[in-house]
Amino acid sequence: MQIGEVAARTELSLRTIRHYEETGLVIPSARSQGGFRLYTETDVARLMVIRRMKPLGFTLDQMRDLLDATDRLDADDVSAGDREELLERVRGFEEVAQQRVADLRTQLARAEEFANTLRERLTKATAPANTP
Known part of the structure; x- marks a missing residue:
């Protein structure tokens, strides 16, 4: 799935997801031919762990x-x-x-x-x- 769908599912902003990518917390599993980030369910689960840790x-x-x-x-x-x-x-x-x-x-x-x-x-x- 593309970053927009991941953002909607995780309730994280595109900017936040990109920040977590820059810091190495989550790496998109692939890129489309057009260069778009592509994420898997595993990537979404990782982002959810991060999202739950942040307020703590x-x-x-x-x-x-x-x-x-x-x-x-x-x-x-x-x-x-x-x-x-x-x-x-x-x-x-x-x-x-x-x-x-x-x-x-x-x-x-x-x-x-x-x-x-x-x-x-x-x-x-x-x-x-x-x-x-």
């Missing part, structure tokens, strides 16, 4: 490290020792992701409390005064 604050290097580990795990020729080391790296990312999700939930709860406080204040300030 992972750096491009961390994204690259995780993608390298998962690529190597998917390879048929990985040794048992390498496989365990790769799994441990992925487990480390999973633990960090879980902690960051928990932190975001805490931030969201505080933000909701603040928004509710403001709403209550506005409701109270705009309510007709009680007259005896």
Whole structure:
């Protein structure tokens, strides 16, 4: 598929996809005769991993490290020792992701409390005064 379809499916901008290509996070699987980037389902899945890591604050290097580990795990020729080391790296990312999700939930709860406080204040300030 071409980059426009990939952008629509991943909800990433063309510019962002090109940036990830420039940084080596995703490489189009092929080019058309006209020179257009062509992507596969695997490329889309890679971009989705990147898209999910971004709001959790992972750096491009961390994204690259995780993608390298998962690529190597998917390879048929990985040794048992390498496989365990790769799994441990992925487990480390999973633990960090879980902690960051928990932190975001805490931030969201505080933000909701603040928004509710403001709403209550506005409701109270705009309510007709009680007259005896």
